[in-house]
Amino acid sequence: MEKLFAILLAGVAVLPIPAAAQVIAINQPAQTLSEGRISTLPDAAQAPWRAYLLRSEAQRRADRAALAAELAPGQPAPPPPQAFGGGEKSMPLDRDAKWYASAEARHMADTIVSFQTPAGGWSKNQNRAGAPRLPGQRFANDAETMVQDPANFDAPQDRFWTFVGTLDNGATTTEMRFLARVAAALPGEAGARYRQSFVDGVRYLLAAQYPNGGWPQIWPLEGGFHDGITFNDDAVAKAAMLLEDVAEEPALRFVPEHLREQAARAVSAGVKVILAAQVRQNGRLAGWPQQIDPLTLEPISARNYEPRSIASAETTDILLFLMRQREATPEIRAAVEGGVAWLKASAVTDHAWTKTPEGRKLIPQPGGGPLWSRNYDVVTGKPIFGDKDRTIHADVNGISVGRRNGYNWWVTNPQHALDAYPSWAKKVSG
Template sequence: MSISMNRRALLGAAAASAFASAAPATFAQGSPDRTAILAAMKKAAAFMTDEVAVGGGYVWNVLPDFSRRWGELEASPTIIWVQPPGTATVGHAFLDAYHATGDEQFYDAAKSAADALVAGQHPRGGWNYVVDTAGEESLKAWYETYGHNAWRMEEYHRFYGNATFDDAGTAEASQLLLRVYLEKRERKYRAPLDKAIQFVLDAQYPNGGWPQRFPFVENGGAHGHADYTPYITFNDDVAGENIEFLLYAHQALGSNDARLVDAIERGMDIYVKTQQPMPQPAWGLQHFPDTLKPAPARTIEPQAFATHTTGTNIRSMIGFYRLTGDRKFLERLPEALDWLDQVRTPQNLIAPGRTHPTFILEGSNTPVYIHRRGSNITNGQYYADTNPNNLIVHYGSFRNVDTAAIRAEYEAAAAMDPAALIAASPLKARAGSLKLPKYFTLRDVSIWDMSTDARRERPMTPARVAELVSGLNARGYWPSPLTTTSNPYIGPAPAEVTGGEYQTTRVGDLWDTSPYNTDFPVECISTQVFVRNLGDLIEGLAA
């Protein structure tokens, strides 16, 4: 079962640094000793906490002279990022290093990241994508400039003033607070942890679904669009992330709080309730809370069924059967799998690694594809139609859904004995009988890793460890290529269309602050690379 989105897989997928120096010959035949590995870990951590951090928090990429900083968008000098691989991800890496070494430097670094998150926690308990250490007025100014002008990043077009479950930011921040609190039971972390738990409980609808953002705000739409954030959300595994966090809290805190188990059970049940009837037994990215029908979201996400979400939800429900032994989670999965086979992409449109259209219209099984016209946020529009040509590249109109693999997972689960499943279930186990995984950043962990180390399957090679120890530069970071960049904010976008053709590009004209891939990468300091490399050195210590 994989309740959570694979948000940590990116840590192992980061490109190797184009700027790293070659390993010296002294390491060619073997790995550095423990002293050298620990020294490299401590030096890299000190650079992050002493020079890169802002108020204990982090963004994703920083230029070496700190003149520009980026998360999902360019950040002001006072902003930190909550979305992975931001502040909480780095905090998890520090705590993993502490577990591997017992060195208090790493525990203090993890606490600094947790403190930054506590300082930016919404009064109700969750987190926004970003936190501005200079305060709300400074954050509003950023939203009115960089956020508002990011044409394709509609979630940043306005300041909501609430918190979000999107992109696992609230889930990962909550998990870090849980881990830091459990480490030494420092009382100052218990209140914000309890607030985070309460936020997940408060945001849940009685029917079990969770919205994208909470608390709800008046007139939440941006640029005349209806506000989609209160809709029941499956996109980016919002429900699965919340279920996972509540399970961690239930077990790790030893809590017999019936509210947690009730919320988990209702959270699983919403998958059953929102699976649509035949002949389209599928799910959308979001669903209306009242009718439970598929709902529209951003303008790149029409009111339609989503094939990749349907595949993810099938896998989640297989996991729910493993948690509960209740066959209601399996009953209609063959219908959904048959439907996915039915709506596969026509042979003449199949692209490498893609099997299905992303969106299928309700009532007709007609695929629709996403396009845009214009050049910036002021004059540009996104739209969907049945034309599979000239598609935007920053949001896939085709997906890879391996129905054969999912069907095999279903059949294996269906053959399992419910009694044996219940006996091994983290949900059914006595609260407090399971511990959190020892490590959170070495691989993509889940509730099934509880009471284990959650290490990687393959041991770290001596050559890789030597490369990392020697590749750390004199300042204390691993030079990395900045493969994405963005236009700086230069003022409000004009109403007239400017420049060339932006139908398929990741960025529009010079006024568009959306990120885009660059063919001319410069050196940067990457939190993603830091977390990946620190994890490799942790594995190197074990080897």
């Protein structure tokens, strides 16, 4: 017997399907930021968005032209850099301060500088302990094997020019923090090129910020969900925290004063968009999505198996960022209290997310947890789970084995926010 689900959610299409299949919807792609969409805004709001879009397009053309100019006419380009899992691990940020003056650290810093895009950002998933970029070598990884599938929400417009400047997977902000440590260990002329590269990174973050204070995943823009304001991988919070340090930390005073002033304003705008993006359920503040539409600030989907949702991991990262703010305004306090309450109410106990002969599954386990679903429906508040065929399920055990094994659908890190909350609450109430 088939059951027609009556809930029609923005961003998903609901199908009549067997209830036993536990498929509740079909994921729909996010919209690209475009001139047409900007033209639907009130007249007074259109100018800054139109200027932003034009600046993004001009920067992409300039980036591509700069790369082409590195080669003589007819000269073949070097092979592209190879993909490297865990790029952040090749840029350690926890070493003794003296280590950052070592030959090893300087080699990493030189590689980082060589891969900085003309816009000032960096690509992701690369070994910064490896060889520096060669003239004419692409900034991003090998894309020759990438399948151009129009049904794949993540398919780039140009597979040979994608993620050329991104905040995904900690990119750009991690490179900048590493450079700052090397620059601090090398005062004077020895650290000049690293300081300049850091300053160019600051300019990149300021240029990439949307008029409303958010940051896209990729800049210059590439379209699709990458244009969304991205909380995934802590992208917005990491950008804001870095700029906060630029504005306030004495060690970064080598950044020109006018950029430090712009950084302070950028942080304020970033906090505002974070507060505006918090989802409300039944009139109460809840958590945050993985990403939101840059114009409407509504939750949007990402990859085929990542539906619009309230995301527990992103909520955790944002709560920790807000609790770090020096001034706990009434709006910040309300946001934190609402987010913490939502995490507490959403926790699952007496279960384990574990390997079984049939792949990873959520199974009963007395004393297990607390666990949080990676995604919660923005309307019902119930856990939801996506598959590569765009189906959205109510039960993680009902999705394909490959997707269950390839994604962490149940997480424990929200406990970090709950652990941090009591001392923060005591501090702001005292």
